[in-house]
Amino acid sequence: MLPAGQPKFKRRKADRPDEIVAAALEVFAEKGFAAARLEDIAKRAGVSKGAIYLYFATKEDIFRAVVEQGVAPNLSAVQNILANASADFPDLLRGLVKVLAGVVATTPVGGIVKMVIGESRNFxxxxxxxxxxxxxxxxxxxxxxxxxxxxxxxLRPGDPRLHAISLISPLLVGVVWRETFLPVGAEPIDIPALAEQHVELWLRGMLTKSGAAS
Incomplete structure (x- = not known):
């Protein structure tokens, strides 16, 4: 194995964009967008800074690739669950939130969410x-x-878009809590448990008699 930070010249060139994107996901999550340097990303990816410019013209281009390649693939699992129209809605919803909570709890995506919220005014x-x-x-x-x-x-009446937002809001709160307050000593939040508890509460309030019986 090559020492950390050394260019991986023995790897196929086709692998390098993926390595750069994976490294950028981690660096952006840790440092934020403004503080992240191309040197940091290159070192984490094990390539030279010049190699980055072979694939990406700007740091913004790298971020777009992070969204498209590093985060968006998780959206496919969500869309597949929601496309299963024949599934029992409570089970469909439980499965959906379990996937989302798992992504938030086990990947650096939470740091990216914090970065987008914190730096969107300037970027x-x-x-x-x-x-x-x-x-x-x-x-x-x-x-x-x-x-x-x-x-x-x-389900009971109401604006379906607002209902959807109310469902995913606890995940966002969990991410903000973990990324903002946990580093300064706040008590941690079990994000999957928070999401599961919220879904059950939401279903108890939203299911009609026919929905609860199905």
């Missing part, structure tokens, strides 16, 4: 990429699934 393109490629399609899919369950009489 609005970060929020734009995150919204367009992740938030908007995921929220649309969840909104559609809730609206379909309402049409079947399984």
């Amino acid at each position: 609005p393109e970060l929020a734009q990429a995150w919204h367009d490629q992740l938030v908007r399609p995921a929220l649309a899919a969840m909104t559609q699934a809730i609206a379909a369950a309402q049409a079947r009489g399984e």
Whole structure:
């Protein structure tokens, strides 16, 4: 194995963009966007700084690749769950939130979320990429699934988009708590447990009699 930080010249060139993106995901999550340097990303990826410019023109381009390649693939699992129209809605929802909570709890995506929230004023393109490629399609899919369950009489009336936002809000709170307060000594939050408890509470309030009986 090559020493950390040394260029991996023996690896195929086709592997290097993926290595750069994986390294950038970690560096952005740890340092934020403004403080992350290309030198940091190159060192973490085991390539030279010049090698980065062979694949990415700017740091913003690297971030877009992080969203597309490092984070967005998790969206496919979410969309597959929501596309299963034949599934019992409570089980579908439990499965969905379990996947989302698992991603938040086991990957650096929480640090990226904090970065986007904290630096979007100075770098609005970060929020734009995150919204367009992740938030908007995921929220649309969840909104559609809730609206379909309402049409079947399984869920109570209400704006399905607002219901979808209320479902995922605890995950965002859990991420902000972990990334902001945990480092200064706050008591940790079990994000999967928080999500599971919220889903059960949400279902008790939202399911109709026919939905609860199905």
